Amino acid sequence: MMDRPEQRRPRLRRALSQATRAAPIDRQGDRRTADLLARALDVAEISADRAHEFTHGFHSYPARMHPLTARRALVVAGAIRGRVVLDPFCGSGTVLVEAVRVGASAIGIDASPLASLVTRAKIWLRPQARRTELVTRARRLAALAVDEGKASRRSGYEAPAARQPGGSRAAERRDTALKGMFAPHVRRELETIAALVARESDLELRVLLEALLSSILVKVSRREADSARGLVERRIGRGMPARLFAARAEELVQGLTALAAKVPTGTAAPRFVAGDARRLDLAGIAPGSVDVVVTSPPYAGTYDYVGHHELRLAFLSLDDSTFFDAEIGSRRGFADLRAGMAAWHADLAAVLSELARVLRPDGAAVLLLGDSLAGDGPRAVAVHADDLITRLAPTAGFRVMARAGQERRIHPPERQAFSVRPKREHLILLHRS
Numbered sequence: 001m002m003d004r005p006e007q008r009r010p011r012l013r014r015a016l017s018q019a020t021r022a023a024p025i026d027r028q029g030d031r032r033t034a035d036l037l038a039r040a041l042d043v044a045e046i047s048a049d050r051a052h053e054f055t056h057g058f059h060s061y062p063a064r065m066h067p068l069t070a071r072r073a074l075v076v077a078g079a080i081r082g083r084v085v086l087d088p089f090c091g092s093g094t095v096l097v098e099a100v101r102v103g104a105s106a107i108g109i110d111a112s113p114l115a116s117l118v119t120r121a122k123i124w125l126r127p128q129a130r131r132t133e134l135v136t137r138a139r140r141l142a143a144l145a146v147d148e149g150k151a152s153r154r155s156g157y158e159a160p161a162a163r164q165p166g167g168s169r170a171a172e173r174r175d176t177a178l179k180g181m182f183a184p185h186v187r188r189e190l191e192t193i194a195a196l197v198a199r200e201s202d203l204e205l206r207v208l209l210e211a212l213l214s215s216i217l218v219k220v221s222r223r224e225a226d227s228a229r230g231l232v233e234r235r236i237g238r239g240m241p242a243r244l245f246a247a248r249a250e251e252l253v254q255g256l257t258a259l260a261a262k263v264p265t266g267t268a269a270p271r272f273v274a275g276d277a278r279r280l281d282l283a284g285i286a287p288g289s290v291d292v293v294v295t296s297p298p299y300a301g302t303y304d305y306v307g308h309h310e311l312r313l314a315f316l317s318l319d320d321s322t323f324f325d326a327e328i329g330s331r332r333g334f335a336d337l338r339a340g341m342a343a344w345h346a347d348l349a350a351v352l353s354e355l356a357r358v359l360r361p362d363g364a365a366v367l368l369l370g371d372s373l374a375g376d377g378p379r380a381v382a383v384h385a386d387d388l389i390t391r392l393a394p395t396a397g398f399r400v401m402a403r404a405g406q407e408r409r410i411h412p413p414e415r416q417a418f419s420v421r422p423k424r425e426h427l428i429l430l431h432r433s
Contacts, residue, residue, distance in 0.1 A: 029402030040072035093119035138249030301374035
């Protein structure tokens with residue numbers, strides 16, 4: 001039933017980091033390699049379907065790498081069948097999906113508990129029978145939630161006990177984050193689904209069901225978007241959250257089935273490890289064990305991922321304390337501009353040193369990193385990411401082989417800071433020196 005011809009392709013979730021229209025690209029270093037990097041950046045005119053291939057469209061995620069950029073960057077870095085590919089800021093798992101597609105042994109690391117949920121779902125390459133079981137289970141839970149909603153409108157109904165996160169402080173934080181975020185009937189239906197998921201005895205399926213629930217939360221909420229805190233009124237009818245939950249299971253399994261058909265026989269199962277990119281040893285990544293790194297570190301002062309994920313983290317009662325401490329380059333970290341810049345330089349230097357440590361002597365890394373505005377008000381400064389990488393790379397043990405930078409739109413608060421030099425997003429190829 002998951003291959004019904006009448007099923008519509010999901011709407012494109014535009015949380016991609018690339019430009020939405022063609023823009024000039026600056027190239028430096030080895031010309032041929034720089035041209036390949038430029039081609040990887042220049043995806044604005046590519047069909048939206050490419051961003052939905054396999055499991056890429058399953059779950060929105062702010063500033064995720066465009067799948068085609070990841071695919072082409074892996075080629076530049078030399079990712080081929082059997083080679084070990086690492087993404088230490090894997091986010092929603094885009095690089096892992098593309099790496100396993102060509103038969104590489106893919107490892108993803110991230111400090112975000114939401115990244116853990118989303119990535120594990122997107123790389124769940126289990127046998128078809130298990131994938132079918134996930135759809136069946138999601139449909140069953142959705143039907144139970146709808147039945148519960150109908151029962152709640154009958155006289156004499158007694159509501160089940162509400163879910164409660166551990167500890168009064170956690171409950172208070174959760175209530176604050178979720179206050180007013182859902183229409184009452186929507187909140188009740190979501191809580192019913194969450195309670196049913198929590199009772200799932202198959203732990204592997206429970207993780208997948210939580211990811212499915214996460215994927216619909218913003219869509220049925222009053223929050224404007226992951227990266228926008230404004231409120232909007234959406235007309236969400238009774239039963240709609242449950243139907244979306246079941247439909248998202250079908251969508252995920254369709255993507256997983258398509259991905260599984262592409263993965264070469266004998267490819268190692270991709271894996272996710274919760275960890276900090278500045279301490280890859282704690283994530284079990286041994287020295288000299290990685291062939292290729294393709295990753296996109298957070299841009300300086302651009303996002304607060306803890307804040308962007310707040311609704312999902314709160315509703316799913318995910319512990320974000322470790323993530324809060326481990327997130328680098330966050331906007332909140334630049335409240336004190338001087339301290340923020342110092343921390344950003346130190347953190348990025350630590351990441352590069354760790355990448356050099358885990359890469360083989362002939363290993364390569366491709367970094368996607370954009371220029372940004374750090375700080376607020378008249379003291380805010382432009383951060384040119386390519387300059388910083390060029391300065392830090394030699395100390396960490398890298399040579400900059402080539403880079404390409406595509407111009408990006410400048411928003412009004414950025415005009416002064418980027419008046420002399422354009423704002424760009426860069427792909428940079430590094431080799432072990």
